[in-house]
Amino acid sequence: MGLLQLMGVGPEVLAPFLPSSLSGLAAWWAADKITGLSNGGTITTWSDSSGNGNTMTAAGTKPTWNTNVKNGLPAVSFGGAGYFTSSYAQNTAISVFVAGTNGGNGTFLGSITVTNPAGGYLLGSNGGTGAGNAIFQAASGTASWPSTSVNAGAMGTTSAWNYLSGTTSAAAGSTLYLNGTSEGNAPTNGGIVAGPGLTIGALLYSGVEHQFLTGYIGEVIAYNRVLNSTELAQVHAYLSRWS
Numbered sequence: 001m002g003l004l005q006l007m008g009v010g011p012e013v014l015a016p017f018l019p020s021s022l023s024g025l026a027a028w029w030a031a032d033k034i035t036g037l038s039n040g041g042t043i044t045t046w047s048d049s050s051g052n053g054n055t056m057t058a059a060g061t062k063p064t065w066n067t068n069v070k071n072g073l074p075a076v077s078f079g080g081a082g083y084f085t086s087s088y089a090q091n092t093a094i095s096v097f098v099a100g101t102n103g104g105n106g107t108f109l110g111s112i113t114v115t116n117p118a119g120g121y122l123l124g125s126n127g128g129t130g131a132g133n134a135i136f137q138a139a140s141g142t143a144s145w146p147s148t149s150v151n152a153g154a155m156g157t158t159s160a161w162n163y164l165s166g167t168t169s170a171a172a173g174s175t176l177y178l179n180g181t182s183e184g185n186a187p188t189n190g191g192i193v194a195g196p197g198l199t200i201g202a203l204l205y206s207g208v209e210h211q212f213l214t215g216y217i218g219e220v221i222a223y224n225r226v227l228n229s230t231e232l233a234q235v236h237a238y239l240s241r242w243s
Helices: 229-242
Strands: 025-030 056-060 064-070 073-079 082-086 094-100 107-113 119-125 133-138 148-154 162-169 173-178 181-186 198-200 203-205 208-210 214-223
Touching: 064 214, 073 082, 094 107, 094 119, 094 229, 107 214, 119 162, 133 162, 133 173, 148 162, 148 173, 148 181, 162 229, 198 214, 214 229
Parallel strands: 107 203
Antiparallel strands: 025 214, 056 082, 064 073, 073 214, 082 198, 094 162, 094 214, 107 119, 107 198, 119 133, 133 148, 162 173, 173 181, 203 208
8 A cells, every 4th residue: 555545645736727727717608608598598698707797698589598619618609680799898919819710701700990090900810611711800000901811711611610829919920720720920000999899709990890600619718918829738738628
């Protein structure tokens, strides 16, 4: 019998990784954190699990909560006319993540103002076959939109689940990841500036919604800094539960 067993001490049990395991978590909306609804129930608000109070409010044809959508997990369904809004505005350096499906040319999340200086970002599809090609765009405080844009390969069929992420800052530029793989980096002309709030399921473009999402979203995570490669790998591994 080992000494640890004699002392009544077992092996160390490590806590599972969660988005809150890393510093700088600004917002976290997860479908499996939604309570009080039955399958197909209409969602009016989507609480922020980061503890920062960035509650999302549904608008338009309100999205619904659906059970057992992917790997036994529930997801939020968007029908092409509904979305969520909040007053959350990004930092000048960000890392954003989303897991879901896309009907093509739909925005997973993003808000843009085209006033001078332009501000905000979008993460979604720029159209094409099936779910289209992933895209991440950000405004860096110049008069034009976008200041930086990175495109990825095809996301597959409209029912295919993917997890996308984008990081951007003045120093690091903008990088898009598709299912944990970097799809390229583009320099920014200075750091991004705060947008007018964040929209999930549509693009809020100078106060008007565009590019509504048809599909599912399982989770959205936002940090107020650019994560390093180790941290990115941790979040991507966590999001693989949607793959």
